[in-house]
Amino acid sequence: MNRKKLKRRRRIIRNRIILFAVIAALILLIVVMAVRAISQSENDRQTQNAIRSQTEYQGNIRSVVNDNIPNFTDDEKTDKTYVRFGKTDSKGRCTKAEARISYETVTKAERAGDKRKDIIPSGWRSGSGLQKGQLISWPLTGETSEVGNRVAVTKALEEAKNSYEKKISDYLRDHAGNHVIVRVTADFQGSNQLASGIHMEAMSVEDEGKGISFNLYFHNVQPGKKIVYSTGAVTNEDQVKEKKKEYVVDSNTNKFHKEDCPEVSGSSAKTVTATRSELIKQGYSPCGECEP
Numbered sequence: 001m002n003r004k005k006l007k008r009r010r011r012i013i014r015n016r017i018i019l020f021a022v023i024a025a026l027i028l029l030i031v032v033m034a035v036r037a038i039s040q041s042e043n044d045r046q047t048q049n050a051i052r053s054q055t056e057y058q059g060n061i062r063s064v065v066n067d068n069i070p071n072f073t074d075d076e077k078t079d080k081t082y083v084r085f086g087k088t089d090s091k092g093r094c095t096k097a098e099a100r101i102s103y104e105t106v107t108k109a110e111r112a113g114d115k116r117k118d119i120i121p122s123g124w125r126s127g128s129g130l131q132k133g134q135l136i137s138w139p140l141t142g143e144t145s146e147v148g149n150r151v152a153v154t155k156a157l158e159e160a161k162n163s164y165e166k167k168i169s170d171y172l173r174d175h176a177g178n179h180v181i182v183r184v185t186a187d188f189q190g191s192n193q194l195a196s197g198i199h200m201e202a203m204s205v206e207d208e209g210k211g212i213s214f215n216l217y218f219h220n221v222q223p224g225k226k227i228v229y230s231t232g233a234v235t236n237e238d239q240v241k242e243k244k245k246e247y248v249v250d251s252n253t254n255k256f257h258k259e260d261c262p263e264v265s266g267s268s269a270k271t272v273t274a275t276r277s278e279l280i281k282q283g284y285s286p287c288g289e290c291e292p
């Protein structure tokens with residue numbers, strides 16, 4: 001073998017080693033990234049489960065999370081201002097909105113006014129009575145054409161959340177120069193189109209939470225309404241509850257009674273199967289004695 005051939009062979013071997021090293025490094029990088037993504041989503045899932053276990057709906061639109069102490073890292077507690085909206089997921093659902101806001105942010109939003117673009121959030125349908133809400137409302141951020149911030153909510157949730165957002169803007173007006181960090185996370189269960197609730201944390205930075213500090217979960221419910229979270233369908237609770245029953249109607253008195261009412265007598269009384277509202281629609285009124 002001459003020198004030239006030997007040199008060429010060495011070069012080929014060296015190139016192969018480099019190629020192998022690059023491929024190995026790439027594979028390692030992909031594995032590390034995958035593991036980190038899995039552990040991050042596992043963290044998110046555990047956090048969400050922990051929040052859900054603390055916030056079972058018991059008739060109050062608002063539940064307190066973690067003794068009302070928000071969970072911000074030291075990195076987040078700076079005086080930079082920003083507004084960030086998470087990407088919508090594969091089902092078109094919003095995920096998270098984060099902002100660090102100041103007096104300037106709030107007054108700028110106020111001056112610009114409500115110029116919200118008509119963006120339809122997942123789970124919203126016309127006539128349902130749900131609001132086309134925002135994870136963080138425009139009076140705090142001035143953002144009116146964002147997509148990842150839109151969420152369908154009940155009027156009750158909107159009102160409850162707005163009262164806390166107002167606390168934040170009032171605080172910033174009274175403490176120009178201070179900042180408030182806000183994080184709002186939508187809680188979609190399974191593949192539901194409508195969020196079960198909204199998790200909201202906020203903290204004033206400069207006074208370390210003396211002015212503003214809360215960690216709350218707002219339930220996406222509306223008194224008197226039954227909500228199907230998989231689709232966003234909303235019905236009146238009494239319509240759902242009302243079942244057909246046996247009543248006694250009296251065509252002489254135009255009253256209807258429970259079957260065992262002592263007032264029922266005579267040939268004009270007959271038993272029918274109907275709902276209460278059906279009978280009222282037919283012109284009968286409920287008997288004052290048996291209160292059917």
Ligand SMILES: [Zn+2]
Pocket residue numbers: 256257258261262263264287288289290291
């Ligand atoms: Zn009666």
